[in-house]
Amino acid sequence: MPKKIPIEEFLPLTDSLPLVDVRSPKEFEEGHIPGAVNIPLFSNDERAKVGIRYKQGGNENAVLLGLEIVGLKLADFAKQARKLARKKEILVHCWRGGMRSASMAWLFETAGLKARTLEGGYKAYRRFIRQEFSKPAKMIVLGGYTGSGKTDVLKELEKLGEQFLDLEGIGNHKGSAFGQLGQDKQPSNEQFENNLADHWRKFDFEKTIWVEDESRMLGRCGIPDPLFQKMRNSTLLKIIVPKPKREKRLVKEYGEFETAELLQSLEKIEQRLGGLATKEARIALESGDIKKVAEITLYYYDKAYHHGNESRNPKSIFEIEVEKDEPTKTAVELREYLSREI
Incomplete structure (x- = not known):
């Protein structure tokens, strides 16, 4: 099972292990952890549709739509991850360390890789680096x-x-x-x-x-x-x-x-x-x-x-x-x- 680790431990690992950002292309373009590779679970339009479904029909309906969207992409996601992985290890994160990164990490482990996710996601990273400038x-x-x-x-x-x-x-x-x-x-x-x-x-x-x-x-x-x-x-x-x-x-x-x-x-x-x-x-x-x-x-x-x-x-x-x-x-x-x- 993928392990969640805090930003203090996660960030140094990015110097030696490949990092996958599974957020949408638009989120990635606005800002990402240096060195990260974007393998988006959803495209910009797909993410918007899932968001609307969540607001209108709740979490379960949004999850079902998400599964329909990503179903045909799973094999390609796994192939991309296997190419990136170093000694079969890979790091994964999303915005808040929630379902997107957990799902992709599960997929990568199913494909034979050791995956670790960032606790709190990119949001935790942003909070951490702001504090670091006060060091x-x-x-x-x-x-x-x-x-x-x-x-x-x-x-x-x-x-x-x-x-x-x-x-x-x-x-x-x-x-x-x-x-x-x-x-x-x-x-x-x-x-x-x-x-x-x-x-x-x-x-x-x-x-x-x-x-x-x-x-x-x-x-x-x-x-x-x-x-x-x-x-x-x-x-x-x-x-x-x-x-x-x-x-x-x-x-x-x-x-x-x-x-x-x-x-x-x-x-x-x-x-x-x-x-x-x-x-x-x-x-x-x-x-x-x-x-x-x-x-x-x-x-x-x-x-x-x-x-x-x-x-x-x-x-x-x-x-x-x-x-x-x-x-x-x-x-x-x-x-x-x-x-x-x-």
């Missing part, structure tokens, strides 16, 4: 004005053995009005939290976790409040890179995009940039002067970033002058600074 952690936030190359510095730190929570990489967004350019489609906010939690749970919380200074929203993805508050209350190492170096980096990063794409991004900050500055930036864009656009937009972003740091405790902010845009060298200097000064 105590030693965090260092890397800050700096736009164009400072913070992400590249953090990736170099990761190569040196540091732990890096790549919020922008997980959210497919660089944070600014231009942040979606060149990125894959963003996940839903729910899936962003799930993917974030998957990285978070694998860290060694006895060691430092590095993260880039961000506003709460990365495009349409919001950083969970417990994590965001942790970031705001942590030590901030702010690298000060000369503005000409930052302008040069922005030209390199965004100069490859079409003018229409850049104009569309520029329109997002038109109100905050001001009519005159926006007009000048448009003219510069249309003439191919990306450096001028960088100069104009940096005035706004520098001002906004400075304002954002005003709510931090000044004693938690440490500024490090960086003469050149050399991420590898800067990463080494930051590690040395951290061990020496903090």
Whole structure:
């Protein structure tokens, strides 16, 4: 008989065993446990029909309809599970750990597999990961004005053995009005939290976790409040890179995009940039002067970033002058600074 296990035991098993999510495709698309494979017991339309039958005729009638729907699919479900299973073991979950996962787990065991289900289902998983973001952690936030190359510095730190929570990489967004350019489609906010939690749970919380200074929203993805508050209350190492170096980096990063794409991004900050500055930036864009656009937009972003740091405790902010845009060298200097000064 399939065994139900709590989320604390279930989640680590997903690192080594295949996980089947038996919810409908729509539920899966909105958010799922990273690495899960969707073998839906019901299609979206079928699930809706069973729900209506339940409301109109009660549980028994809904179950009978469900059996009629899935009857012809059972052999295919079992074949898919056998292909996925590792050493004849498989994990299964649904929304609340109820009939859908129990039925599929029973089928998989009948087909010769060892199946385990998640107690409380996906709902329990979501509750658990929200709590995990409140876990105590030693965090260092890397800050700096736009164009400072913070992400590249953090990736170099990761190569040196540091732990890096790549919020922008997980959210497919660089944070600014231009942040979606060149990125894959963003996940839903729910899936962003799930993917974030998957990285978070694998860290060694006895060691430092590095993260880039961000506003709460990365495009349409919001950083969970417990994590965001942790970031705001942590030590901030702010690298000060000369503005000409930052302008040069922005030209390199965004100069490859079409003018229409850049104009569309520029329109997002038109109100905050001001009519005159926006007009000048448009003219510069249309003439191919990306450096001028960088100069104009940096005035706004520098001002906004400075304002954002005003709510931090000044004693938690440490500024490090960086003469050149050399991420590898800067990463080494930051590690040395951290061990020496903090």
